[in-house]
Amino acid sequence: MTKQEALFNYTLRLADTNLILGQRLSEWTGVGPFLEEDLALTNIALDIIGTATALYEYAAKIEGKGRTADDLAYLRTDREFYNPKLVEQPNGDYAKTIVRQVIMDSFDFYFYTALTKSKDETLAGIAQKAIKETTYHLRHTSSWIERFGDGTEESHQRAQNAINELWQFTGELFEVDEADTLFVKEGIAVDVTAFKATWEKHINDIITKSTLTVPQNVFMQTGSRKGIHTEYLAYILLEMQALPRMYPGAKW
Amino acid sequence: MENNKFESQFEAKLANNDVIEPKDWMPENYRKHLIRQISQHAHSEIVGMLPEGNWITRAPSLRSKVVLLAKVQDEGGHGLYLYTAAETLGVSRDELLDNLLTGKAKYSSIFNYPTLTWADMGAVGWLVDGAAIMNQVMLQRTSYGPYSRAMIRICKEESFHQRQGYEIMTRMAFGTPEQKAMAQDALNRWWFPSMMMFGPPDAESPNSENALKWRIKRETNDQLRQKFVNQTVPQAEYLGLTMPDPNIKWNEDKKGYDYSDPDWTEFKNVISGNGPCNKERLAARNKAHNDGAWVREAANAFAKKRKEVYEAA
Numbered sequence: 001m002t003k004q005e006a007l008f009n010y011t012l013r014l015a016d017t018n019l020i021l022g023q024r025l026s027e028w029t030g031v032g033p034f035l036e037e038d039l040a041l042t043n044i045a046l047d048i049i050g051t052a053t054a055l056y057e058y059a060a061k062i063e064g065k066g067r068t069a070d071d072l073a074y075l076r077t078d079r080e081f082y083n084p085k086l087v088e089q090p091n092g093d094y095a096k097t098i099v100r101q102v103i104m105d106s107f108d109f110y111f112y113t114a115l116t117k118s119k120d121e122t123l124a125g126i127a128q129k130a131i132k133e134t135t136y137h138l139r140h141t142s143s144w145i146e147r148f149g150d151g152t153e154e155s156h157q158r159a160q161n162a163i164n165e166l167w168q169f170t171g172e173l174f175e176v177d178e179a180d181t182l183f184v185k186e187g188i189a190v191d192v193t194a195f196k197a198t199w200e201k202h203i204n205d206i207i208t209k210s211t212l213t214v215p216q217n218v219f220m221q222t223g224s225r226k227g228i229h230t231e232y233l234a235y236i237l238l239e240m241q242a243l244p245r246m247y248p249g250a251k252w
Numbered sequence: 253m254e255n256n257k258f259e260s261q262f263e264a265k266l267a268n269n270d271v272i273e274p275k276d277w278m279p280e281n282y283r284k285h286l287i288r289q290i291s292q293h294a295h296s297e298i299v300g301m302l303p304e305g306n307w308i309t310r311a312p313s314l315r316s317k318v319v320l321l322a323k324v325q326d327e328g329g330h331g332l333y334l335y336t337a338a339e340t341l342g343v344s345r346d347e348l349l350d351n352l353l354t355g356k357a358k359y360s361s362i363f364n365y366p367t368l369t370w371a372d373m374g375a376v377g378w379l380v381d382g383a384a385i386m387n388q389v390m391l392q393r394t395s396y397g398p399y400s401r402a403m404i405r406i407c408k409e410e411s412f413h414q415r416q417g418y419e420i421m422t423r424m425a426f427g428t429p430e431q432k433a434m435a436q437d438a439l440n441r442w443w444f445p446s447m448m449m450f451g452p453p454d455a456e457s458p459n460s461e462n463a464l465k466w467r468i469k470r471e472t473n474d475q476l477r478q479k480f481v482n483q484t485v486p487q488a489e490y491l492g493l494t495m496p497d498p499n500i501k502w503n504e505d506k507k508g509y510d511y512s513d514p515d516w517t518e519f520k521n522v523i524s525g526n527g528p529c530n531k532e533r534l535a536a537r538n539k540a541h542n543d544g545a546w547v548r549e550a551a552n553a554f555a556k557k558r559k560e561v562y563e564a565a
Contacts, residue, residue: 019314023309026308026309026317026321027308027309029301029305029308029321029324029325030301030302030304030305030324030328030540031302031305031536031539031540031543032540032544033540033543033544033547033548034544034547034548035298035328035331035332035335036332037544037547038301038328039325039328039329039332042321042324042325042328043325045321046318046321046322046325049314049317049318049321050318052314053314053315053318056314069314070313070314073314074312074313093543094543094544094547146554147550147551147554148550150554150557151549151550151551151553151554152546152549152550152553154546154549154550155546155547155549155550155553158546239309239310240309240310242310243310243312243370244312244313247428247430247431249428250312250427250428250430250431251423251427252312252313252316252370252420252423252427
């Protein structure tokens with residue numbers, strides 16, 4: 001793998017993560033639990049898809065083969081997507097959506113903070129915008145975890161179920177491959193191992209402060225870095241990519 | 253006697269083009285008319301999120317996805333301002349929502365039509381928002397202050413929506429033959445329902461007279477409909493699309509286009525609950541509301557606990 005290919009893959013993986021999460025969140029638009037929250041979650045979806053777009057544009061440029069950001073989003077198969085499995089998990093009830101989101105927001109908070117210091121100016125620039133948004137998202141979603149945990153018995157149970165169900169997907173967020181290690185050394189990529197302990201403490205604090213618990217000794221799922229996903233991703237893409245696939249060559 | 257004095261002050265304000273504010277005295281049927289109109293408008297925004305929300309996950313490009321998301325979000329925002337404006341008249345949002353969910357309150361019938369292809373996202377923006385703007389522009393100068401101020405903001409956003417819709421139509425109409433066919437089909441299906449948005453002909457419009465007298469409305473249904481036709485026909489010509497009404501032709505005498513009336517029997521059917529999507533729209537609103545019940549309860553319970561802790565401290 002050339003350095004250019006490795007940087008392309010790195011950027012693409014970040015783009016995929018944001019797009020698939022944004023796609024999932026956008027399923028809530030119009031049917032949220034109440035109007036203000038509908039607007040707030042849609043805002044988060046907008047921010048995240050905006051970040052995905054910037055990343056795809058950069059990935060397309062790195063690749064330099066004439067593919068556009070839309071080509072990357074709409075014309076790859078599920079085996080060529082590299083987002084962690086967490087973000088493709090179905091929305092479920094609102095507790096599951098919020099738990100999935102708070103895990104990503106707290107991870108992204110550290111990730112994009114570190115990425116602002118990347119020696120790659122484009123990635124650093126994208127991170128500077130993303131970190132402002134993520135800080136707000138995290139405030140919003142962690143306040144919901146608190147409400148669910150310390151709200152009613154039902155909300156507590158739903159949030160706990162969601163945490164128990166989704167925890168197995170948190171391991172993938174901290175996986176590192178050879179290309180990552182190389183880019184970390186060069187100051188381009190984020191060293192996720194460096195903030196793993198801080199993140200664990202942070203997410204633990206959010207969850208325990210809300211009278212909820214983090215499950216222990218969970219077996220961690222893996223595979224997304226090889227393009228091996230849960231069964232959900234293929235359906236997401238089938239829906240998302242339907243029109244460009246059905247009408248090849250059409251411009252929208 | 254006292255009432256007479258208030259009433260003449262109210263009349264004088266209207267005559268003077270002054271704005272009526274929530275604390276001002278107003279006749280009971282003025283208040284009722286406004287609550288009905290503003291809440292119907294709010295409900296329309298909320299129900300209107302559904303037919304467009306239907307295509308968000310299938311938007312065919314990254315840009316069109318964020319534009320559509322932002323648009324549907326704007327509609328939710330409009331619903332929010334309008335519910336707030338209605339609350340200044342002494343009703344609660346819960347009460348209004350309850351009327352929507354039980355089917356007691358009406359919303360714009362246009363949203364009982366299905367969005368079947370991506371071109372419908374263009375047609376809805378171009379025609380439906382276009383028709384809505386015709387109605388809404390005059391409401392910026394409506395006599396009731398909170399409503400007028402909400403409408404000023406809403407109109408700014410709606411004109412973006414209309415441009416967004418027309419942009420989709422342009423891409424489709426000048427795109428591949430399949431895209432152009434989709435655009436034509438969307439125009440065919442949305443034209444008459446959009447014409448219905450101005451309401452029944454003036455001769456049969458039960459609420460128009462008071463609305464004009466109170467300056468809640470400033471132009472009649474038929475006047476607005478004519479304006480809409482005049483605006484839309486040249487836009488369709490530019491797109492190279494055919495208006496689905498053979499009677500549309502320029503009439504030099506009235507400096508406007510002649511046109512066929514929509515099918516008012518269909519209009520009445522859709523209003524009375526028999527449109528293609530009435531049941532689905534109401535069911536979707538009810539499902540969202542019911543699925544969200546535990547979330548709202550949790551938020552309330554949490555707020556109450558925090559308040560108790562705060563007060564005890």
